[in-house]
Amino acid sequence: MVTNPVNSFDGFGSYPDYMQQSAIFKNIGRIAIEMYLLFQHHTTVEILRNVSSDLDLFTITGAGWHFVKYLGPAVVVVGPDCRSERTQSRVLAGPTYQGIFPKVALLPPSVQHCIWMVSVPVIYPRLEAMETLANTFATGKKAVNTTYNILGKVTSSVAGVVGGKDVVQQGFTSVKKAVGKSGLMGNVLNQFGEFDIAEELKDLWTHESKDLERTYLIRTLQGIAHQKGVRMTFLSGGMLFPPFHFPGYCFSPMQLN
Amino acid sequence: MYQIITSPVVAAPAGQMIVKLLHNNKLLYVPQNGQKSTHEASDTKEDMMEIFHTDASGSAREYKKLMNRRNYVAIVAYDPESAGMGGGVGGGAGQGGPGYAGSVHSGSGGEGGKSAELSKLSLAVDFVVQGDGGFGGTTKYGPVIVPHLEFGH
Numbered sequence: 451m452v453t454n455p456v457n458s459f460d461g462f463g464s465y466p467d468y469m470q471q472s473a474i475f476k477n478i479g480r481i482a483i484e485m486y487l488l489f490q491h492h493t494t495v496e497i498l499r500n501v502s503s504d505l506d507l508f509t510i511t512g513a514g515w516h517f518v519k520y521l522g523p524a525v526v527v528v529g530p531d532c533r534s535e536r537t538q539s540r541v542l543a544g545p546t547y548q549g550i551f552p553k554v555a556l557l558p559p560s561v562q563h564c565i566w567m568v569s570v571p572v573i574y575p576r577l578e579a580m581e582t583l584a585n586t587f588a589t590g591k592k593a594v595n596t597t598y599n600i601l602g603k604v605t606s607s608v609a610g611v612v613g614g615k616d617v618v619q620q621g622f623t624s625v626k627k628a629v630g631k632s633g634l635m636g637n638v639l640n641q642f643g644e645f646d647i648a649e650e651l652k653d654l655w656t657h658e659s660k661d662l663e664r665t666y667l668i669r670t671l672q673g674i675a676h677q678k679g680v681r682m683t684f685l686s687g688g689m690l691f692p693p694f695h696f697p698g699y700c701f702s703p704m705q706l707n
Numbered sequence: 708m709y710q711i712i713t714s715p716v717v718a719a720p721a722g723q724m725i726v727k728l729l730h731n732n733k734l735l736y737v738p739q740n741g742q743k744s745t746h747e748a749s750d751t752k753e754d755m756m757e758i759f760h761t762d763a764s765g766s767a768r769e770y771k772k773l774m775n776r777r778n779y780v781a782i783v784a785y786d787p788e789s790a791g792m793g794g795g796v797g798g799g800a801g802q803g804g805p806g807y808a809g810s811v812h813s814g815s816g817g818e819g820g821k822s823a824e825l826s827k828l829s830l831a832v833d834f835v836v837q838g839d840g841g842f843g844g845t846t847k848y849g850p851v852i853v854p855h856l857e858f859g860h
Contacts (some may be wrong), residue, residue, distance in 0.1 A: 484722065503759050516860070521784075524784060524828045525784050525828070526781070527828075562827065562828050562855045562856070563784065563828065563830055564853065565830075569813075570711060571712050572710060573710045573753050577763070592782055609849045660742065661743055661744050662743065664738055664742065664744075665739075665740055665741070665742065666740055666741075668737050668751070669737070669739070669740040670740070671708065672708065672751070675708070675856060679857060680856060681708075681709075681830075681853060681854070681855055681856040682708050683708070683709045683710070683711065683830065683853050684708070684709070684710035685710075685713070685782075686710065686711070686712050686713075687712070687713065687714055689769070
């Protein structure tokens with residue numbers, strides 16, 4: 451129901467500006483939104499532009515399409531488009547927050563639960579160790595066979611620290627075998643020549659570049675929850691890394707007052 | 708505030724190495740708005756719950772917070788005070804199960820403040836993961852209960 455990288459390609463939005471703003475990237479983005487609206491919401495941009503109510507998808511900046519939907523009187527699902535407005539330094543545009551928060555704060559009092567469908571987890575175990583590895587690895591990248599895909603890079607760098615070269619090779623083969631599809635994507639990505647692991651980590655909310663935005667989101671929702679007595683819950687997919695898919699369950703106790 | 712993570716059902720699960728790597732016990736805190744994260748103690752702590760104690764194969768798991776198996780979640784809103792929970796498991800994430808409609812029938816939506824007759828709903832979250840082999844059975848973890856929030860708390 452929410453856009454995710456699969457609609458376009460891994461990491462869309464997190465590439466450097468000169469690539470994101472290129473005609474090819476922009477066109478892929480446009481088509482991705484078209485397909486997303488068509489297949490997941492059974493609508494088109496043209497139809498949406500002529501709808502004046504916010505019961506359907508709505509846009510604030512003109513780029514991302516967000517929704518606030520009721521599942522009965524007591525449960526609401528909020529789906530901000532975490533992909534279309536993304537840049538290297540933000541997930542959603544400022545005006546989008548200013549547009550969505552009032553909508554949530556002004557929900558009728560029958561609403562008890564507000565489920566936020568956020569494609570990338572807001573709360574996530576930190577990968578600082580991984581990030582360091584990614585950075586270290588980026589410097590020594592040239593020494594390594596360039597056909598290694600992103601997945602391989604991670605595995606090998608991790609394994610390289612934990613075990614010996616054998617483990618590297620072994621982990622590599624098995625992982626490659628396990629994810630044929632992303633292996634293919636890895637090759638495509640490498641041809642862009644820009645997007646290595648360090649870049650891919652920028653996709654996460656927990657990345658330093660999104661730190662203030664993340665706190666703003668969490669704190670504002672806590673405020674609304676506190677004032678309105680509405681429980682806020684995040685529901686998200688796995689991380690962007692093709693192999694990192696698992697249900698984790700994160701919980702931050704809210705202790706206001 | 709809870710967060711539930713589930714993954715695309717078609718994606719291949721992560722390796723044990725990744726799970727191990729993510730399974731740290733570092734204390735994380737959310738700072739006040741407008742401040743950079745330093746993870747000094749604040750009123751909001753981030754924590755993962757240990758809900759995956761036993762593997763789908765029956766063996767005990769070392770890493771209980773994350774599960775690297777193909778999965779989906781089912782979320783059902785229910786009234787903890789009404790006896791019949793409905794027992795229905797919703798189709799997919801966010802879908803109300805059969806128990807849902809019954810538990811909110813009295814709620815009129817009320818215009819001024821929460822109407823007294825509207826039942827307090829909690830969410831029950833079940834994690835359903837795939838067993839060994841492509842067509843094997845599934846194992847359910849949960850339910851994790853997301854309680855409703857009392858007004859003003």
